Amino acid sequence: MNKILTGLVAAVLFLPATVIAVGDPTRPPQFAPVEVKPRAAVKRSLELQQILVAGEKRSAVINGTLVREGDTVSGARVVRITPDQVVVKIRKKHQTLSLIKRTKHSEKK
Incomplete structure (x- = not known):
């Protein structure tokens, strides 16, 4: 019984040294830092x-979103809606959207 008790005490005394040497087993492995x-x-x-x-x-x-004048869609604010075009404002710049696609022939007049 004395040998068992001595063995347990020795194991408890040497256990912290082994854990410190090995490290935390639940800690994830160290990776190289990722460049963000x-x-x-x-x-x-x-x-x-x-x-x-x-x-x-x-x-x-x-x-695909129904909008009215003053609404915002995909980061653009709707400024004006006319029968043939919609004017939106994106970052202080106005952009005109039209249902009629411009072609080389439509620009020649």
Whole structure:
């Protein structure tokens, strides 16, 4: 019994030294630091799909979202809706969206 007790005491005394030498077994392995690159701004294209002008009611569908003047869609604020185009403001710049796609022939006049 004395030998068992001595063995247990010795094991308990030497256990912390072994744990310190090995380290925390639950700690994840150390990896090389990952270089974090800043994300480039995602450029979202705006696609005008529909315009509805009925008297004073003006609305449009942009990127599948129904919008009115003053609404925001994909980071752009709708400034003006006319029967043939929608003007949006993106980062202090105005962009005109039209249902009619411009071609080389339509620009020649």
